[in-house]
Amino acid sequence: MPTITRAVLVVALALMAVRSPAATPIRLMLLDGESGGPWHKWQLTTPVLKKALEETGLFQEDVVTAPAVTGELTSFTPAFGDYRAVVMNYDAPDERWPADLKAAFEKYITAGGGLVVVHAADNAFSGWPAFNEMIGVGAWRGRTEKAGPLWYVKDGKVVPDQTPGPAGSHGARIPFAVTVRDATHPITRGLPSAWMHQGDELYALLRGPGKNMTVLATAYSAADNAGSGHDEPTMMALSHGKGRIFHTTLGHDVNGMSCVGFVTTLQRGAEWAATGKVTQKVPATFPSAQTVSYRADLAAMDPKFVKGLNPLDAAK
Numbered sequence: 001m002p003t004i005t006r007a008v009l010v011v012a013l014a015l016m017a018v019r020s021p022a023a024t025p026i027r028l029m030l031l032d033g034e035s036g037g038p039w040h041k042w043q044l045t046t047p048v049l050k051k052a053l054e055e056t057g058l059f060q061e062d063v064v065t066a067p068a069v070t071g072e073l074t075s076f077t078p079a080f081g082d083y084r085a086v087v088m089n090y091d092a093p094d095e096r097w098p099a100d101l102k103a104a105f106e107k108y109i110t111a112g113g114g115l116v117v118v119h120a121a122d123n124a125f126s127g128w129p130a131f132n133e134m135i136g137v138g139a140w141r142g143r144t145e146k147a148g149p150l151w152y153v154k155d156g157k158v159v160p161d162q163t164p165g166p167a168g169s170h171g172a173r174i175p176f177a178v179t180v181r182d183a184t185h186p187i188t189r190g191l192p193s194a195w196m197h198q199g200d201e202l203y204a205l206l207r208g209p210g211k212n213m214t215v216l217a218t219a220y221s222a223a224d225n226a227g228s229g230h231d232e233p234t235m236m237a238l239s240h241g242k243g244r245i246f247h248t249t250l251g252h253d254v255n256g257m258s259c260v261g262f263v264t265t266l267q268r269g270a271e272w273a274a275t276g277k278v279t280q281k282v283p284a285t286f287p288s289a290q291t292v293s294y295r296a297d298l299a300a301m302d303p304k305f306v307k308g309l310n311p312l313d314a315a316k
Contacts, residue, residue, distance in 0.1 A: 025058065025059055025060035026058055026059050026060070026084050026085075026270075026271070026274045026275065027059075027060050027061075027062070027082060027083045027084055028053060028059050028060065028061045028062070028083055028084065028085050028086070028087055028270060028274065029061075029062055029064050029078065029080070029082075029083040029085075029086045029087065030046060030049060030050055030053075030061050030062065030063045030064065030087045030089065031064050031066065031078070031086055031087065031088050031089065031090045032046045032063065032064075032065055032066070032089045032090050033064075033065040033066035033067065033068060033090055034066060034068045034090060034091060034092045034096070039120070040091060040119070040120040040252070040253075041253065042089050042090070044253070044254050044301070044302060045089060045251070045253060045254060045257060046063060046089055047301060048254055048257045048258070048298050048301055049087060049089055049118065049257070049266070050063065051298065051301075052257070052263045052266055052267060052298065053087070053266070053267060053270055056267050056271075056280060058267075058271060058279075058280075059270065061087070062083075064078050066078075066090060066092070070095065070096055073096060073097060073098060073101060074098055076101065077101070077104070080104060080105060080108035080113060081108060081113075083113070084113070084114055084274035084275065085113065085114030085115060085116060085270060085273045085274040086108075086113065086114070086115050086116070087116040087118065087270060088115065088116060088117050088118060088121040088124075089118050089119075089121060090121055090124065091120045091121055091123045091124045092124050092125065093124075093125070093126075093141060094125055094126060094127040094128055094141075097125070097128075102128060102130070102131075105131075106130045108243075109130075109134060109240050109241060109243035109245075110240060110241025110242060110243060111241065111242060111243070112241070112242035112243055113243050114243060114244050114245070114246075114270075114272075114273030114274040114275075115134060115240075115243060115244075115245040115246070115273060116245075116246045116247075116248075116266070116269055116270050116273050117134075117135050117245065117246070117247040117248070118248060118251050118266070119201070119203075119248065119249055119250060119251040119252055119256075120252075121135075122135045122137065122138040122139060122203075122206070122247060122249065123138060123139055123140045123141055123168070124138075124141070125141075126138065126140075126141040126142055126143045126147060127142075130240070132147060132148070132208050132209055133209050133211050133212075133240055134238065134240045134243070134245050135208065135238070135245065135247050136151075136208050136209070136210050136211065136212075136213035136233075136236050136238050136245075136247060137151050137206035137207060137208035137210060137213070137233065137236070137247075138167065138206065138207065138208050139167045139168025139169075139203060139205065139206050139207070140167065140168040143166065143167035143168065143207050143208075144164065144165065144166055144167065144207070145162065145163075145164040145165065145207070147167060147207045147208055147209075148160075148207050148208040148209045148210060149161050149162050149163075149207065149210070150162075150163060150167075150205060150206065150207055151206060151207070151208070151210045151213075151215075151233060152206075152218070152228070152230035152231055152232050152233065153181060153215060153218050153230070153231040153233070154230070154231070158181075158210075158213075158215045158233075160210060165205070166205070167205055167206060167207035168203070168204075168205055168206070169203075169204045169205045169226065169227075169228065170201040170202055170203055170204060170226070171202065171221070171222070171225030171226035171227050172225055172226070173199045173200055173201055173252065173253075173255070173256070174199050174225065175196050175197060175198060175199050175200075175292050176196070176197055176200075176202050176219050176220070176222075177194050177195070177196055177197070177219060177220065177289065178194065178195055178196075178197050178217050178218070178219050178234055178235075178250075178261065179193065179194045179217060179218050179219065179220075179231070180192070180193050180194070180216065180217050181215050181216060181217055181218055182214055182215070182216050182217075182237075185214065185216055185237055186268070186272050186276075186277055186278040187216060187235070187237060187246065187265060187268045187269050187272050187278060188216050188217065188235070188265075189278070190281075190282045191264075191265075191282060191286070192286065192287075192288060192289060193289075194289040195261050195286065195287040195288060195289060196261075196287045196288070196289065196290065196291055196292045196293075197219070197250060197256075197259050197261050197262065197287070197292070198255060198256055198258060198259030198261075198262070198292050198294050199255060199256065200250055200251070200252050200253075200255070200256030200259070200262075201249075201252040201256070202219050202221055202225075202227065202232065202234075202249075203232060203234070203249040204221040204227055204228040204230065204232045205228055205232075206232065206233060206249070211238075212238050212239045212240065213236050213237075213238045214236060214237045214238070215233045215235075215236055216235040216236060216237055217233075217234050217235040218231040218232055218233055218234055219231070219232055219234045220232075232249075233249070234248065234249050234250055235247070235248050235249075235250070235265060235269070236248075237269075237272070244272060244273045244274075244276060245273060246269030246270065246272060246273045248262070248265060248266065248269060250262050250265075251266070253302070254298065254299065254301055254302035254305070255299065255302060255305075257298060258294045258295045258296075258298040258299035259287065259292065259293065259294050259295075260283060260285050260286055260287055260293040260294065260295060261286060261287050261293070263295060263298070264280075264282060264283060264286055267280055268280055
């Protein structure tokens with residue numbers, strides 16, 4: 001991976017071209033409602049995800065907010081079957097979902113429902129075996145070697161590492177290079193082989209079963225930024241039963257989500273999870289190996305940006 005000494009910020013002032021809505025929109029459930037702490041503000045990021053998906057003209061998105069109180073979840077019965085895919089902007093501990101809700105979700109995915117796992121959603125449900133198979137790898141919430149090996153790319157190959165220890169780490173939110181590892185997959189086909197991502201959390205030390213998992217892209221977790229020294233998975237495609245899952249570790253906050261690279265891969269990942277194919281073109285504003293490209297309209301959805309902060313400064 002080339003060393004990036006300076007990231008050039010390209011402001012994508014022009015919005016993406018308005019597209020005609022699909023004749024039969026793909027219905028998506030955008031699931032939010034809990035973050036497990038003050039670190040992931042779904043109240044700010046869900047509108048960004050909704051706007052990014054909606055602008056494709058392909059999707060109809062319904063936001064479904066799960067109660068944050070365990071007792072109230074006994075009457076939480078989302079109609080998973082009404083949707084082609086669930087976009088998960090949600091993180092909760094194992095005990096939050098009752099057994100029948102977990103069973104309904106498992107049935108939906110194994111029967112062919114799609115799933116898009118965004119950033120901290122892979123922190124959720126550390127002791128739920130089926131969910132851990134769906135996401136391939138996860139972090140935090142007490143995950144250790146019992147959850148599975150560490151997974152990263154070494155010498156061009158995805159390898160498991162049985163080293164014991166906790167799961168999950170990241171350094172400061174600075175721009176970093178993303179390297180495509182599978183250019184043949186519909187989600188990544190046509191993307192640059194490497195591109196600079198907006199300042200974001202680079203998740204490292206991810207653990208899990210890694211079952212039916214294809215690592216689509218990685219990012220190098222540098223030791224000088226509290227990193228692992230490995231090429232860590234940032235985007236993955238998985239299968240669980242008949243279900244398709246797109247897992248992205250990118251998108252910590254509005255700043256990270258405003259990257260054109262994040263938006264494009266989210267849109268393409270959602271279409272693939274829901275339909276098994278990708279019809280969308282890569283936008284001309286997609287970042288390169290030397291430049292960061294961000295959506296000013298999305299960045300402005302963060303109050304910090306509205307106050308006049310540079311998006312990179314807003315991440316601090």
